[in-house]
Amino acid sequence: MTTKSFHPPQRILLGPGPSDVSARVLAAMARPTIGHLDPAFVAMMDELKTLLRYAFRTENELTMPVSAPGSAGMETCFVNLVEPGDKVIVCQNGVFGGRMRENVERCGGVAVMVQDDWGRAVDPNKLEDALKANRDARLVAFVQAETSTGAVSDARRLVEVAHRYDCLAIVDAVTSLGGSPLEVDGWGIDAVYSGTQKCLSCTPGLAPVSFGARARDRIKGRKAPVQSWFLDLNLVTGYWGGTSRRTYHHTAPINALYGLHEALVMLQEEGLENAWSRHRRNHLALRAGLESMGLRFVVPEEERLPQLNAIRVPEGVDDAAVRGALLKDYGLEIGAGLGAMAGQVWRIGLMGYASNARNVLCALAALDDVLGRLGAPIERGVAVHAAQRTLTA
Ligand SMILES: *Cc1c(COP(=O)(O)O)cnc(C)c1O
Numbered sequence: 001m002t003t004k005s006f007h008p009p010q011r012i013l014l015g016p017g018p019s020d021v022s023a024r025v026l027a028a029m030a031r032p033t034i035g036h037l038d039p040a041f042v043a044m045m046d047e048l049k050t051l052l053r054y055a056f057r058t059e060n061e062l063t064m065p066v067s068a069p070g071s072a073g074m075e076t077c078f079v080n081l082v083e084p085g086d087k088v089i090v091c092q093n094g095v096f097g098g099r100m101r102e103n104v105e106r107c108g109g110v111a112v113m114v115q116d117d118w119g120r121a122v123d124p125n126k127l128e129d130a131l132k133a134n135r136d137a138r139l140v141a142f143v144q145a146e147t148s149t150g151a152v153s154d155a156r157r158l159v160e161v162a163h164r165y166d167c168l169a170i171v172d173a174v175t176s177l178g179g180s181p182l183e184v185d186g187w188g189i190d191a192v193y194s195g196t197q198k199c200l201s202c203t204p205g206l207a208p209v210s211f212g213a214r215a216r217d218r219i220k221g222r223k224a225p226v227q228s229w230f231l232d233l234n235l236v237t238g239y240w241g242g243t244s245r246r247t248y249h250h251t252a253p254i255n256a257l258y259g260l261h262e263a264l265v266m267l268q269e270e271g272l273e274n275a276w277s278r279h280r281r282n283h284l285a286l287r288a289g290l291e292s293m294g295l296r297f298v299v300p301e302e303e304r305l306p307q308l309n310a311i312r313v314p315e316g317v318d319d320a321a322v323r324g325a326l327l328k329d330y331g332l333e334i335g336a337g338l339g340a341m342a343g344q345v346w347r348i349g350l351m352g353y354a355s356n357a358r359n360v361l362c363a364l365a366a367l368d369d370v371l372g373r374l375g376a377p378i379e380r381g382v383a384v385h386a387a388q389r390t391l392t393a
Contacts, residue, residue: 015335018197019351028262051264058184063210064240070195073207084108094146122153131165145175150310179307201352202263285387289364292386330366
């Protein structure tokens, strides 16, 4: 028997990523593959860097997509900035802060953890206490948008505290980029990484990063070489950097980069601030619908991410059965709880291209049906109307 071509089913991706990819981005990725040192490709790379600077709100020269998923963006920041023996204050309020610790320790650094409750923002006062107690710390790292819980932290304040104690700040902006306010230059962020499959609505597998002048100086002044050959920025920038001649480092994922270029062109056409307000508007409509059904959010209102809505699984309801029915009957994917929140929450993403009124109404109608059928204690038949009222207000 011969294996046939793979045709994925049609889905609506309302989980924690990947999010729906638009037909425009998919079409861009199907264009002819050319050489990665072809002058036409090099010109596209330059546009891509300019577009990423727009999305990050930065003038940083060292702004580019790493050829690997968001996790490799994280690793790029840590392997380049952490030297053996360096003390790093890591703020943790969910799953991804824990991965930062792993990164620090594997680089030979010493991670000092500042723990906050899962489902809450990082507390800047706790960070300050840790910096007072660890005057020799060289870096602060935190996640702006914790996708595991749906909480957003005050990145501007946290960076400001880090700088007061002469620390550089590494910020995880995987879920925030393109979905909610992020000002790399305005807030003085030293190193930031993101991913393409969340609010940029591109296919997974690329990690936009940006490094400011202080971070670049720190990397230049390293005593030990970067332990990772592939992620060593001194080498990568020979390919992505400056306007001078590019040298081969690795073969860029050509067609994936066409997709990112198109996704960023779409972001620019819409306008970054308009994209932020669209995410907020659709979040508010979803919230109105969910709350009218009697479902409860995990995160307090003022710390909620618009692009990731974490809600509690109602008492006595089978988490997996609900997600299974949503996928089977409606082609709709929502996220399960991660880490300590497994089985207790659902994570409904409204990210990028998927953040639209149609998806909000569809998700609410589907939840109303599935939860109703499974006998969940919800108010039926009200959610769609509640969301519509918000959308047309
Ligand atoms: C998704 C995510 C990552 C990891 O990105 P991958 O593309 O899955 O490697 C890192 N941090 C946060 C906050 C995320 O949401």
